[in-house]
Amino acid sequence: MKKWLAFAVAAALSACSSSEDKTYYQLPVVAQPVAQSQTLSNHQLWVDQVTVPDFLAGNGVAYQTTDVQYVIATQNLWASPLDQQLRNTLVANLSAQLPGWVISSQPLGSEQDVLSVNVTGFHGRYDGRVIVSGEWLLYHRGQISKRPFWVELKQEQDGYDAMVSTLSRAWQQATQGVSGQISRLP
Incomplete structure (x- = not known):
């Protein structure tokens, strides 16, 4: 009986050690913020929130396998919540794309625009x-003002690394559409 128990414990430990390592992804900040002058700006924008649906709110990177089916990765995970990453990169991208504007993830005051x-x-x-x-x-x-956005890009290579990089580029393009509309405001 002791030999069987020792074998079971050894088998369990080897199964744990052979499991795949998890990989964590963080969206890169592609745009470099433009240095703001020290004067106050008349243009202030508070990025209030970025929401994602439940299937994107978990830790796993999402992949669509058919027209109606999605798989959420268990080994390829977001390093921090996706909604936070999207908000942080949105603030950075808009700051670079809208010189002269003060863009913040915190409320700025009563005269701010809210996105x-x-x-x-x-x-x-x-x-x-x-x-x-x-x-x-x-x-x-x-x-x-309310506007939809849809960006579809071809992934140049296979794998999650390439997918996350392409998603980052697509998100930057989506923010360019937003900044284009905002820059036309009086």
Whole structure:
């Protein structure tokens, strides 16, 4: 009986040690913020929130396997919550794309514009493409603007590293669309 127990423990330990290592991903900040002058800006934007659906809110990177099926990775994980990463990179990208604006993830005061983003897609797809989609809502001087966005890019290489890099580029393109609309504000 003791030999059997020792064998079972050894088998269990070897199974634990042979499991795949987890890989963690963080979205790179592609845009370099432009140095702001020390004078106060009339243009202030608070990025209030970036929301993601439940299937994207977990730790695993999402991958669409068919038109209706998604797989959430168990070994390829986000290093920090995806909504936080998207918000942080959105603030950095908008800061670089909108010189003269003060962009913040914290409230700035009563005269600020407020941006909220609802991300509905941020995943790789079975056909070698990545999808970044959703809508943004901007509150500016008592007016509300709402616009959808959809960015689809071809992934140049296989694997999660390439997918996350392509997702980052797609997110940057989505923020360029937002900044283009914001830059036209009076």
